[in-house]
């Protein structure tokens with residue numbers, strides 16, 4: 020049960036004659052919360068008489084029991100001790116009512132330590148996971164029984180729906196000398212979304228701009244004129260891109276992919292579009308992923324990192340300013356893949372209310388930080404550090420077929436395809452017959468082949484175009500491992516890559532000694548297509564099919580909600 024820290028101003032729609040209107044009645048309380056400090060009271064009253072709604076911000080006390088009953092209990096219910104896996108998608112944890120659950124259970128504790136001793140020891144979490152009836156237990160009881168480390172759960176929580184709410188919360192925190200923590204999804208591996216004693220801004224209910232089937236904005240002709248200064252299309256076009264999408268500060272990649280797919284599907288766009296998002300559907304599309312740089316799913320080698328996709332940022336600063344920042348000058352030199360930003364402009368909203376139609380963007384007059392610094396800090400400076408990201412305009416690029424290429428013994432062994440499994444067994448048997456140097460040469464040849472494929476393709480006779488069209492944020496270079504390379508190109512690049520691999524294997528010493536082994540090794544790089552995967556229209560289409568067929572056959576529907584682009588890996592301790 021959550022208790023109100025301070026009852027949010029109780030507001031209902033103004034009546035026509037504004038008699039007994041709680042907004043007008045509470046104007047002195049509301050003024051600093053919903054409007055800029057310098058806005059005249061009569062202007063606010065004028066606005067309030069015209070508008071029908073003004074939603075209040077509600078700040079509540081956090082109950083650690085909610086965390087125990089919702090996060091820890093759900094975790095325990097789906098936790099498999101043997102595999103150390105939670106067979107429950109992060110989407111479910113994000114949506115638990117308390118808003119306190121995170122990808123890693125231990126991130127409810129200081130520094131995500133699962134033990135009072137810290138380090139890798141997880142004795143407190145072991146003890147917690149052994150509790151069978153958390154529903155009838157209190158946090159304090161389990162904490163003393165399991166010797167919990169200090170909690171990192173916030174003291175207060177709010178679920179802002181719009182910029183006015185965020186800014187009201189920032190002002191409230193300032194007035195009350197409370198620190199702020201910001202959370203989109205709770206995916207932070209270091210628990211950076213939660214802080215003891217803080218007011219958590221849980222962004223999951225924030226306006227979902229990327230939702231529906233009309234959210235791709237094409238920059239046809241002279242471009243879409245957003246407003247006098249901030250035309251995202253001008254920059255998009257300078258980067259050779261023809262469209263963008265606006266994404267809300269609490270949205271997941273699943274939301275964005277679904278909106279892009281739906282907008283593509285309508286069939287009224289000049290081409291099909293794709294984007295460079297994160298690999299896991301439940302990761303925040305505008306939160307920590309972006310603030311940390313944003314690794315994509317192979318697309319970054321052609322299109323750049325997440326931070327390279329931004330055309331414009333809308334943020335709330337710690338002083339309560341509501342600001343949009345965007346490049347207005349850039350160096351388009353041949354030596355750069357993308358134009359290099361040389362000047363950034365900022366616009367400030369002078370009417371911070373829920374209804375965006377009323378926002379009034381003007382050149383900023385009293386920013387305490389330069390637009391360039393905001394632009395730099397928010398694009399890689401670390402989530403939750405400099406500002407609250409409220410929305411991002413992401414450029415989109417032309418969609419090409421998406422192909423997965425599986426590599427390594429691990430990939431063969433894990434394949435749902437019987438031929439590949441058998442191949443992996445045959446190779447392992449062959450290695451047992453051979454000397455150690457054969458194994459060493461195979462490992463080295465494989466790793467160097469992948470390095471050349473990505474960084475010196477000419478050495479192995481692969482075109483630069485084919486090389487650049489493939490990538491992988493978490494490349495596995497180990498022969499025994501499970502490697503997947505994602506490639507996007509109009510024509511399949513697989514024949515070129517497999518031919519290069521066959522040539523490479525033929526040129527080894529081991530091929531001279533054991534042609535049978537060499538033949539088997541030439542099959543270690545396999546196209547997803549040949550084992551029943553794709554080609555797909557995008558990564559978003561691939562990942563669900565892959566998880567359904569390979570990682571969680573038979574259990575997919577129990578783990579992931581319907582209608583999401585799924586997430587992987589699953590939450591952990």
Ligand SMILES: Cc1cc2nc3c(=O)[nH]c(=O)nc-3n(C[C@H](O)[C@H](O)[C@H](O)COP(=O)(O)OP(=O)(O)OC[C@H]3O[C@@H](n4cnc5c(N)ncnc54)[C@H](O)[C@@H]3O)c2cc1C
Nearest residue numbers: 203204205206207211298299303306307308314402403408
């Ligand atoms: C299962 C899984 C898969 C992943 N896959 C990828 C991947 O493919 N590519 C990749 O690059 N990374 C990946 N990551 C890492 C991920 O990008 C980071 O953990 C990232 O910090 C998550 O951001 P979030 O907003 O989703 O999470 P949160 O934990 O909610 O936030 C992380 C940080 O961002 C801050 N933050 C959140 N929202 C906002 C906001 N609106 N404004 C300002 N600050 C905010 C928080 O305060 C916190 O500091 C993955 C992580 C997991 C757990």
